[in-house]
Amino acid sequence: MIISRISRFISNFDNLLALFAGACAVLAVLFVLFLPLPYSEDQLYPKEIDESSPLYPYERGGTPFERADIHVQYPENSPFAGYVTAYLTPFSLALSRLTPHAGTTIVAHPGGILDEILYNTRGLDTVVETTILFIAFAIGSYLFRKGS
Amino acid sequence: MWNEYSVGLALVMISAVIGFLALLREQDDLHRLLIIDLVEIPSLAIIALLGTDLAEALILPGLVVGIAELLALSQIYVTKEGLRKRPVRGLHIEVVEHAHAPVIIPALLVGYGIVLSGFTGGAVAALGAIFFVMSRGSTDSYELVEMASGIAWAAWIASFFVFMFFPQYWYAGVMGAAVGILVKVAAKMTLVGSMWGEAE
Amino acid sequence: MIGIGGQPLFILPFGDIVLYFTPFTLTLFIFALVFTVLVIISKPERQIDIVFGGDAYLAKEISISDMKFRRFMAIACGLASMGAMVTGDIFDFALFTSLVGICNVGIVAAVKSRHVQNAAYQYGLVAMSATVPLFAGAAIVAATTGTLSILQLALPGATKVPLLVKALLTLGVMGEGMAPFYAAKAEMFRAPGAPYVIMCSLSSLLIFLRVIEVVLTV
């Protein structure tokens, strides 16, 4: 019977990954066929590029301890959004005066637009993500230490 | 309506199809793991095509989720195949054999990671730490590293609550979160280096 | 918002990510909560193998650390399903779902039997490849509509999410929640520690119900 053959195929778990990969491939092909998708112009956290700024490509306006203007989903939920974006530590302030080429280093240092998003307005994402990291490493280190 | 976004999406989706087709035909378990690492690249590329600052904030979690699952699965693979006892030789790169390079390169990487701080800094610093641990052989400060990572996690959660409930103290929140994430990501990734030699 | 879930009873904002409790999601949330509490307080069962045709029986040896680890994973899985039930953001939902997936791997992987570990590995591979449609779907939602918030997408005037993107999200959740396929095998239930293995099935069921609500709402 065809049904028993299908059930035998599915019940062997070596085949399930192949089944899932096949489903993904079919869906992706369908996706390409239905393609041109509209790109919404009204995006959250849009970026403008200011090539002359020492914070290029991360210049989003604002001076330290003043609010910069960023487009968040619910401005009423994060009343202090925009302060982190504008903040520069003393080290990064000195670096920005010294050279116009270290924008990435400056923005990765505490403060900057990514810290605003990752810690403040979308902080729960980072909570979940570090928890995933924690769980996966717990599994790895548990298995690693179990025998020894 | 074939704008830049749709063109990029089409090509990236085609490469995802190719990756999934290879996954469909593959039988060997380790090859499967390698191909899954491959199909993660189109998914990150689709996020990158968004092009806003939000895209960057979504790529970082996506990356970290990928490497975390990869580490867990690789350890499950080693356990299930019964390869735990097999020795892993050190890196036989000539630079590593000489005494000075293993100190200078990690020092540079860790220093730059601390300057960067946050997610990116954690990954860069961890790279330096792993390079150091691997070129020196195994370490026994395993518990210490885990404890540091736990404390850093608590610091990061505390700053999350500062941001949400006491937003006027955002400055403390930024500092706590940046340092917490740096130490947490770096410590967790350093465990990769500690596992290298399978200490007996 | 008039969706399948009904009006939100109350809303818990965390910046741009807003948790909301409708009658539907509240029910699922309470279900996950009750089961997590059960996992915390219950004692794992001991398995007895009885030899046919004789009086001999042997209790399977389970080490304490094994049980502790699996209980920890089951609790984390319960917390992750609770989060996935009430979150109001597509990308956050994707992250919670992959957390459920990796916790399910952990529950199964602690068992010493080689057969069970092979199942855990295969399931882990599926869960890992399922993050591809899941994250890709979330990113395409953000690109086509300009927002990730389910509450915004449910508003009457909002841009609708294309059908195939909904299919991508559903396929991703199916991959993460494939654990019962493995658990349905008799070998899996031969793995000792009943309440923890049930957590796999329960969390998969819950994230399925929730993704149906999400897909019908946006």
Next chain:
Amino acid sequence: MNPEFVLGLFLILAGTVSVAFPRRKDYITRLINLEIPAWGLLLLMLSYNEALALLTFGAVTALTVYIFVRVIQKREGDA
């Protein structure tokens, strides 16, 4: 469409083919070929000015190589 964008997409596509169907099918070939789509993704991120994601991706890719080399050494090594 700037040159980085086009070149990045091309490298992702070509690299995917080279990993999916390599000429010599062994672990090391696949691992080395994985660098090609990774370079494509780096160029794509560069064309959108996502420098921090680029830096993190570079570091994480190096960590991935460590994990894979460990497993492959265990797999191929003698007992």
